[in-house]
Amino acid sequence: MRDAVIGIPRYLSYYSFAPLYETFFRELGFQVRLSPPSNTDILDAGVRETVNDACIPIKIFHGHVAAIKDRVDFLFVPRLAGAKMHYTVCPKFLGLPDMVRGSISDLPDIIAPRLPMGRDGLQGLRSLYRTGVRLTGRRVQAMRALHNARRALGRRINQIQQGGLEALGFDQPRDADLTVALIGYPYMLYDTLASGGILGQLRALGVRVVTPEMVSTREMRRHARAYPENLFWYYSNRSLWAGMHYMTSGLADGIIHVTAFGCGPDAMVNKLLELESARYGAPFMAITVDEHTGDVGLRTRVEAFVDMLRWQAARKEGLT
């Protein structure tokens, strides 16, 4: 089993739990192979392989699977699931391994532990441990791997909450006069292909960016209370709560909601954010990204929004 290659698609929950996944399998003695960063080949393959009614992120994920499936011994496709009866996840995450198996042929062995998601994130990793034991037959090693993997994830989350976007590898402009809260799922915001490169565009415009990943668990919980318990699933809840945080805290001058074309939950999250932003008078713009979103069209809209924010700020200054 040593030196066997385990493939991890660099997409979807990878953007939240990368250190956990990578550390775990490395410490078990696997060679970890990631799919390349999203690119147009991956997108094209995904569009080809996936049911055509699926949302863009699911298509991109299938593209990542297609990109590495032939070069690995095992393929890691975690199944995110609701931790308890009251918690849910998007059905596509819940059925992800089944969708992949239904759509792509000639797959290597799929490793699909069921990872329970609670309100604040992963809740219990027993199935990951069991996967480790099954693969290596070594309990102690699996336990240690899990322990270290969990610590790696914890460190990462702290880094991001303290260090902001830089900790995720994105530069910020030095003397920004504006802060925009970019709201959306991690696999929409930090994936340059999926986001249409919006982070880079904002940087070029001299805007500082904050995202849901920079909101502390405590803040998230505070906003969670304003809604019926677990209105949405993990990622969608985070979009909503983080959006509320930035609307009410004064930490951002405006909100941009980046949503995926064909995403069911997002349609609702976006409507709520729209209603709430009207209530709080927070400037708000929604951007829906699909496989045809042109760089230029996106840039024009982002520029217009930033111009509007600057103009508002200037007017406010003039008044005082």
Place this chain on the structure above:
Amino acid sequence: MKVSYAHMGTSVMAVNALARTLDYEIVPPTPPTESTLTLGVRHSPEFACIPFKIVLGTYIESLERGARLLVSGGGRGPCRAGYYGEMHRRILLDLGYEHEMLFFWPPLRSPLDFYRKLRTFKGAASWPRVYRALRLTWEKLMALDDLEIRSHRVRPLERCPGDTTRAFRRALGLVDAAETVEETKKARSGGLELLDSVPVYTGDPDDLVKIGVIGEIYVQLEPFANFRLEERLGELGAWVQRSIFLTNFARTDILQRGDQGVAKTAAPYLPENVGGHGQSSVGEIIQYAERGFDGVIQLAPFACIPEIVAKSIVPRLSREYNIPVMTLFIDEQTGEGGIQTRLEAFVDLLRARRRGRKDVDDAALSGS
């Protein structure tokens, strides 16, 4: 306070009876129309699924007609149905309607909550009265479903197109007018007789093309949402059976649900309940195939998440069980003409396959 609710196919007649027996003044929801849809679309998020939009349109129409309390069965599980109610409430508030909403979550999820709401809803009515109301509702639901099932068998054989549908409408009228359990029973047998007296071609019903319908509940049950799919298929000479009836779990003559059966059948392909009817859809394709159906039609709202998960597994099922499956995704742009063409083509395909299979069987028998 005048009460109203969503409209979902014929079941609305049973719900009307329930509310009336509990002494509610009701604003019975009217069957959705194009303008209901337009209303709903105008005020819904663009990517909301079509049931959300039609139901919102229905709510607005009822509120305009004086309803003040909207009652809804809250959904549950991973799909969007879980937050439908909350979204509807907010959107209607934003539109300036002053109304109240009462959500019934499934009793098992939170029995206490269910009981409290039931108590609110029953108002001054005594519990025996509630029991009688529920009894009548159930009787009506059974009668309505019996009529519908019968109409599916008669329609493909009718001599004069439209006869069955006319008889069916009259039969529904009988059930709607019934005010007691006894009357409902009588209406049911009267209605069945009406359907049985439709002039039909004689022939072996086994020769008919048999199509199973699966998919999301609202588009299965609301004829407006599925472009009267069952009527169309019947008129094309196909015998349809759909997978969802509100009285399913008490029946044996159609696919069994409620029990673990469907989930277990689906498990090798989809071991999780992905919300809505996604997992059932997978299991039902297998069950229809095993019962010798010629084909399956999957009905789903556009972008319906559970059905998309199911659909990604369909090619594999279709191959392994050798049964054609056609998926119809429905949104506000879906046109009647397009649907009709696709249905005709599908029925033709199934007929051709059936003939082909018979040829193969005959060939096998004659030993060549």
